Structure formats: structure tokens, C-alpha cells
Amino acid sequence: MTAGRVGLLACAVLVWSPSTGTEAWAAHRAQVRPIATTVPLVMDGTTGKDRGIHPAGTVVRHITFPAHAHQGPARWWVMRLVARLSIRRAPKPSLIDLTGFTNGRASIQVEIVVPARGDTRHRVHWEAYGWLDGLVRRTVSRRSFVVDARNYLQYGGVTPGRARFSVQVEQFGGRAFRGGYLSAKTLIVGGYPTAASMDTALVRSQLRVDGRTVRVPLAFANRGGRAAVAIKLKASYDDQMLKLLHISPRFIHRLPAGRTARAVATFRVLRPGRTSIRFGESDAVRSSGTSLALALPRTDGGDSSGALLGFLPAALLFIAGGVAFAVSAHASSRRLLVPRIGLRRR
């Protein structure tokens, strides 16, 4: 591992590790604090024209991004939205949407589902979805609870200099929202997006190569500072020589920090010769990947050309049989027709 990589990892752990808390976020240079203290969240206005919509309450602050700031691989900007909400069940079911924006572009959308009063089958819950943590769903048993979610800003949500930060509360259906406040922990931070660092390694002792298939066991270790989510395993290979049959499992939903997962990739050998395979994970995860050089032995008739050669005689036999059948049928039909024609002539 290079020194630069170690630096990036340290930066990633510093920025992303939830265990380090607000102090770690604050320690990072590229951050924007939209509010200094807690800000109340209120509903403005009255019920809207019997359409079940209650006007939104919005907190607006102006923030300043660094010069040349933009959303992209050089620095990914993320919003963390922390709010305490107070709700009560209404006669009708209610949907409360809490959204954090920059420049009017939604970054975090939290949906709070409040069942109707007297509905004992369903519980109050909130769920947020983002590319960092996937779906976060929490069941709520108290009237007052904290919502803490984060996600990337949209491309259009990052502009150099002055920008607009806003948090909006909307309510649909019943009037369940009682109030709340936006926590000063809410912040926007720019950093390297890697949530985890995956080290991919071959389990060479279990590598199996025969004339027909190649079976490659892999181990994935999360060396990062926090859990990796939604890991999709990928393989790059020469499709003239190999055909990927399957990677099992192909998708790892969550891998906590410091843990290892295993997978097996199975290929069919198409041609003998020397080739290489590269394994890695989806772009969402920082990964070193790994490569494997292989000498593929001559196949035992299991490759595609062998299969074709085996198939050709059978196909030719089938066509010949069909032709023979057609000829015999034609001949028999002529035998039946000729006498009749002969009779007519007479």
C-alpha cells in the first residue's frame, strides 16, 4: 500500500467514520456549516384546498462553497442532515417528507410514514435512501425522534461561491407533524467518497483449472474505516478464451469494516493458451482489485470449437435424414398419382 493510498484512507476514515462523530467531520477542511445553532422546523400556512397537501415549511440559509468547487471525482460533496422531529398520529394516515437541498436540488429525502390513529398493525417509521448508505429504515416508538441521514449532493447542487441551502418539510394526508428542529450537526462536507477500501485476493490453494472450467476462489477484505455496502463483484477477461459462467455471490449487500467475504468465479474454457483475469468491485467501492495469470490447458472436447465439431455430424445426419424422408414421400406420392393420370388419359 503506497503512502498516498494510506493518506487517502486516513482522510476517508476521518470524514466518513460515524464513530468519530461530528468532531471528525469538523476536522476536515472542505466543509460547509449551514447553521450555527439549532433552527426550528415549522409548517407554514394552512391546509391546501382539500387536496391533502399541507404547505411546506422551509429553512433557507446561504452557504459558500470554495472557489472552483464542483461535484465530481476530485471531491465529492455530501450532505448530512440531522433533525429532531415531533409527530402525533392523525385520524388519517400521513406522509411527511423532510428534504435537504442545495441550490434547489434535493440531496437527502427522508420519508416519515405515520399510520392513522387507532391503527395498531402499523408502526411509525422513517426511511432515507442514498448512495452512501443505501436504504436506511428506522421504526419509531416515541413521538419525538432524531432523523440522521446523508447522501451526495446533485451535480447541480454544487457551485463555486455563494449557494442556497434549504431544508423543507411537507405533509400529505393527515396532519401528523407537530414540530421539530434542524440540528447544528447538519453539515455539508467535501471529501473522498470511499466508504471502505476493499482488498481483493485470490485463494490460490483452491484455484482449480482443468480442460473445461476454471474455478477461482476470491477473498474480499474491507480494510476501510466503515462498512462497505452494495458491493458488486466484477471480472474482466478475454472473452475469446473464457466465458464467465457465474460469480457466486455476485452481490454483497454489506461488509463491515475489518471483515472478509468470499466468492467463487467460474469460467468455461473456450481456447487453450495463456490469459489473465482481473477481479474488482463496482465503482462505488474503493478497490485495489487483483489479477490472475493463467495457462489454460487443451480442452477435452469441452470448448466451443470441440462442441461445434461434435455437433456438425449430428446436424448433417439430421439434414440427410430429412432429405431422405422428403424424397421418399415425394416418390410415394408420385406412385399414387401416376396411375390416376394414366386412367384419365384413357
Next chain:
Amino acid sequence: MRTIPLKVLLVATFCLILAPSAGASTAYNLAAQRLDSDSFDNYDFVCDCVSSYNVDQPVTLFFANNASKDKVYSALYGFFPYGGSTQSGRLDNGFGWFYAHTGGKKSQPSCNAFDTHYRIYGDPSHGDRMWSPSQGYYVIGTTHLDYNEGPCSGSSYYGWNENAESSVATNSSAIGWSVWSNLWGMSNANSGRWDGCCHYFNNDANAAYISVP
């Protein structure tokens, strides 16, 4: 003689495999649409059975920025309070294709009159919404009109997708959402054609783009 039942069985099996699902229509331009690392099909289907012969309606709506299925249905509930039959949308969130199911929402069905029916699809495992860095929280939708629906005498018809798209777009605009009609290319144009007895496809290739605040 013994082979005749076998032949019948084979033919029947082929017919069963090739036959479109009940109520399905045919699309001549079914295609996946790409958005950042996501994809979605430009029609929805009558079952979890992607095929040009199993489509229901073309995608004509794109709700972006701060949308979710529940939010759109809730916000437009005053205009479209009734439910409809469940169909399947097909999307890919970058980790593989999946089906989303919804009955959609519609205006009041009545005899000898049209009602508007729309369906919204998002990722059901992520709260019925998708997210992309260029469009934020987004969902896609199909639209159509139903004619003479319910316990009515006479035949029922459906389709007229462009008219239904306009109806949803107009009502979205009425609640303060920003609407750009016919902005988002979906490559699914149908310039007025009947499919079977009762389905009239009619839509341009551009979906209404609705930015949800």
C-alpha cells in the same frame, strides 16, 4: 396415428410459449433508456415478463429532483384518488434489473366518458424511488385514458397516452410543480394505432418532465 396427439401437444406448447399474456399489447420500439448508471424500459408490462408482446403502456412521465412514488400519488390525490389494476415497470438501479409493481392512480371512472390513469415506478427496495446525481430522486410513469370503464354497457377502450400525459402534467403544474411538456426523449412514439380491439396507442416520443420541489 400415434404421433398425432404428440404433434398436437407440441404445437399447443409452442403456442403457449409464444402467446402474449392476456390483455397485453405489442410495442415496436421497446428499449431500455439510460440515466447515469441507471436504466429503465420505455414501456411497462402486464406481468414480470419483459417482451415487446407483453407491454401495457408507454412511459410518458418523468418526475425528478425530489420525487417518490408515494409523494407523487399523495400530492396528486385530489385529482386522481382511485386505484387501478397492477402492472409491472422494469428498472435497473446499477446493480441489476428488477420489476416494480403498482396499480397507479386514476380519476373517477364513469360510463361513456374518459378517465385518466397513471402509474409511477421506482425502486421498491429503496422506498419506491431512484436517485441519480444528475436528476436527484426520480420516478418514471406511464399514462393512458380509459373509456367507458366499470359496469357499463358497450365496449371499453383505453390508450390516448398523450392526452393522459397532458392531464397529469396540467394537474402537477396546478399544485406548483415545474412542468416541461414533452421534454424527455423516451424513443417510444406511437403515432395513433389500434392494437387489437380496444387499445389505441397515441403518444409522441417525449415524456413530460416534472421537477418536484
